[in-house]
Amino acid sequence: MRALPWLYLALAFGFIYLPVGTLVLFSFQDSTLPVPPFDGPSLRWYREVLADDDVTGALLHSLAVAIGASAIAVLLGFLAANGLARHALPGSALIRILLIAPLMVSYLIVGLGLLIVLTRMGLGLSLVTAGIGHVVINLPLAFAILYASMGAQHENAERAARDLGAGESQVLCLVTAPMLAPAIAAAFFLSVTLSWDEFIIAFLLTRFDITLPVEIWSMLRSGLSPRLNAIGSVVFLVSVALVILFELTVLRRRRR
Amino acid sequence: MTASVTLDGVSHAFGTFHALRDITLEVGAGEYVALLGPSGCGKTTLLSVLGGFVMPDAGGVRIGGVDMTRVPPARRPTTTMFQDYALFPHMSLRDNVAFGLRMAGMGRTERHRRADAKLDLVGLRADGAKRPHELSGGQRQRVALARALAIEPDVLLLDEPLGALDLKLRRAMQDELKAIQRLVGTTFIHVTHDQEEAMAIADRIVVMNAGRIEDEGPPARVYRMPASLFAADFMGEMNHIPATVSATGAETPLGTLPAAGLVPGPATVCIRPEALCQPGGALSLGEAEVRDATFFGTHIRAHLSPKAAPEMVLVAHLSPGEVPSPGAVVSLTLSAEALCIFEGDSA
Numbered sequence: 001m002r003a004l005p006w007l008y009l010a011l012a013f014g015f016i017y018l019p020v021g022t023l024v025l026f027s028f029q030d031s032t033l034p035v036p037p038f039d040g041p042s043l044r045w046y047r048e049v050l051a052d053d054d055v056t057g058a059l060l061h062s063l064a065v066a067i068g069a070s071a072i073a074v075l076l077g078f079l080a081a082n083g084l085a086r087h088a089l090p091g092s093a094l095i096r097i098l099l100i101a102p103l104m105v106s107y108l109i110v111g112l113g114l115l116i117v118l119t120r121m122g123l124g125l126s127l128v129t130a131g132i133g134h135v136v137i138n139l140p141l142a143f144a145i146l147y148a149s150m151g152a153q154h155e156n157a158e159r160a161a162r163d164l165g166a167g168e169s170q171v172l173c174l175v176t177a178p179m180l181a182p183a184i185a186a187a188f189f190l191s192v193t194l195s196w197d198e199f200i201i202a203f204l205l206t207r208f209d210i211t212l213p214v215e216i217w218s219m220l221r222s223g224l225s226p227r228l229n230a231i232g233s234v235v236f237l238v239s240v241a242l243v244i245l246f247e248l249t250v251l252r253r254r255r256r
Numbered sequence: 257m258t259a260s261v262t263l264d265g266v267s268h269a270f271g272t273f274h275a276l277r278d279i280t281l282e283v284g285a286g287e288y289v290a291l292l293g294p295s296g297c298g299k300t301t302l303l304s305v306l307g308g309f310v311m312p313d314a315g316g317v318r319i320g321g322v323d324m325t326r327v328p329p330a331r332r333p334t335t336t337m338f339q340d341y342a343l344f345p346h347m348s349l350r351d352n353v354a355f356g357l358r359m360a361g362m363g364r365t366e367r368h369r370r371a372d373a374k375l376d377l378v379g380l381r382a383d384g385a386k387r388p389h390e391l392s393g394g395q396r397q398r399v400a401l402a403r404a405l406a407i408e409p410d411v412l413l414l415d416e417p418l419g420a421l422d423l424k425l426r427r428a429m430q431d432e433l434k435a436i437q438r439l440v441g442t443t444f445i446h447v448t449h450d451q452e453e454a455m456a457i458a459d460r461i462v463v464m465n466a467g468r469i470e471d472e473g474p475p476a477r478v479y480r481m482p483a484s485l486f487a488a489d490f491m492g493e494m495n496h497i498p499a500t501v502s503a504t505g506a507e508t509p510l511g512t513l514p515a516a517g518l519v520p521g522p523a524t525v526c527i528r529p530e531a532l533c534q535p536g537g538a539l540s541l542g543e544a545e546v547r548d549a550t551f552f553g554t555h556i557r558a559h560l561s562p563k564a565a566p567e568m569v570l571v572a573h574l575s576p577g578e579v580p581s582p583g584a585v586v587s588l589t590l591s592a593e594a595l596c597i598f599e600g601d602s603a
Contacts, residue, residue: 157343159336178347
């Protein structure tokens with residue numbers, strides 16, 4: 001009887017991690033096809049991938065877009081959450097719904113819509129336009145996280161700061177934002193991970209400089225290769241690093 | 257460093273709820289005033305009006321003779337100490353205390369020197385580098401006090417500052433607050449619902465109920481000779497004896513008591529439990545039988561049934577000694593000053 005829960009756990013994690021595990025395993029394949037039998041381990045494909053300027057360039061583009069778009073989304077989300085949580089505004093419920101609604105819209109629709117608008121406006125497609133798309137999808141999330149954490153328990157500290165002579169911008173920078181640091185970090189890390197491997201919006205809104213998922217897609221068209229497994233493993237590694245960083249900084253502080 | 261406060265006909269409503277009705281109050285410079293009342297009586301709203309967090313619907317606020325009715329909190333010579341202390345969790349104690357000085361544009365060295373001096377005042381000089389979460393409730397309280405005093409306000413507003421502390425710490429902090437107030441000379445206005453706290457700490461008590469001031473005066477006077485039945489009950493336990501005022505005095509089931517200057521009609525006689533059995537008192541209400549008695553250390557609390565009205569139950573605090581057994585007879589004597597008579601029916 002004791003074995004049954006463990007079996008269930010093993011099956012559940014197997015279901016979740018088997019595909020990723022297979023991908024990582026065959027990135028160490030020695031021959032040119034990422035299919036059994038496994039004949040590695042070899043770092044041949046990693047060497048090749050890291051020497052490929054297109055791939056490393058795309059990787060840096062992805063990081064830049066993810067970090068830039070997340071920073072903007074978190075800043076806008078923070079200001080919106082502060083405004084709606086701390087001030088009685090007309091139609092605040094409607095504003096909240098409109099801020100969160102893009103979460104429900106498919107990335108394809110967001111991407112297509114932006115593509116039409118941006119081309120009509122005559123803006124060339126670039127990493128900046130992809131970043132704009134990522135701000136659109138990350139802002140609702142950042143807003144929702146920050147709004148939920150802006151409890152009334154911080155309100156008296158803000159009142160105290162005002163009472164002690166702080167202006168509104170000083171209250172925001174010196175009191176509100178530092179008190180919300182864990183939520184701000186959470187919103188930022190989540191935005192980065194979502195933006196980091198987002199494909200469809202980046203695909204639609206970039207042209208010459210592309211992000212890593214778009215690069216992977218264009219490589220996929222020439223068929224399976226352990227190179228792709230190696231890139232995928234690097235992408236996965238970066239995501240894992242982000243999660244561990246998040247765990248070490250935000251969650252540990254919260255537990256204290 | 258200190259200033260007088262004048263409230264002139266202040267009224268305020270939240271929607272249809274009248275939190276303050278025509279409040280007029282004078283507080284002298286350097287005075288320690290307690291605003292006392294049950295929750296919902298308007299005392300916290302009144303404090304918010306003084307601090308500038310609520311703009312009253314009508315009336316005026318003057319601090320040190322200057323009209324402050326529409327001045328925002330930051331530009332008033334007041335600071336508020338919030339009930340939950342409202343310390344900045346991400347700053348050290350020194351930075352917390354120095355925050356107001358930093359906002360005033362004071363340089364780091366000078367403001368840290370002053371913050372350390374204020375931490376010294378509240379006995380936390382050695383802990384300047386700690387964070388608020390490392391402190392106990394009483395210590396956070398002290399930091400909040402130091403932070404509020406650091407900008408040297410004329411008037412300090414305290415919103416139930418001791419509400420979250422246990423009883424023993426509370427009594428210790430009361431003494432400390434009082435001592436610090438004497439030292440700095442700042443006008444303190446302190447909101448509380450604890451009448452013992454108000455009596456222990458304040459030069460003057462303002463009893464509030466339903467948005468109005470029921471009574472105001474020195475603690476002993478408000479306790480012994482309250483201006484209204486509400487104030488009488490709120491300041492401590494009270495025996496109510498129904499009475500009818502006529503030309504001869506207040507006629508009660510226990511005899512007629514002197515009631516000079518009262519309008520004839522129904523009235524309520526109020527007597528504190530500790531005043532009820534004072535040997536050698538000038539007034540007598542006859543004898544009473546002890547129903548039960550409990551030893552409380554400083555006194556014996558007894559329920560008494562007067563012989564003249566056996567269905568009535570009076571509470572008396574007898575001097576500690578032999579605990580009387582049920583059925584024992586005591587005489588109800590009291591001094592004339594211990595008697596309060598209010599017009600109208602007893603509640």
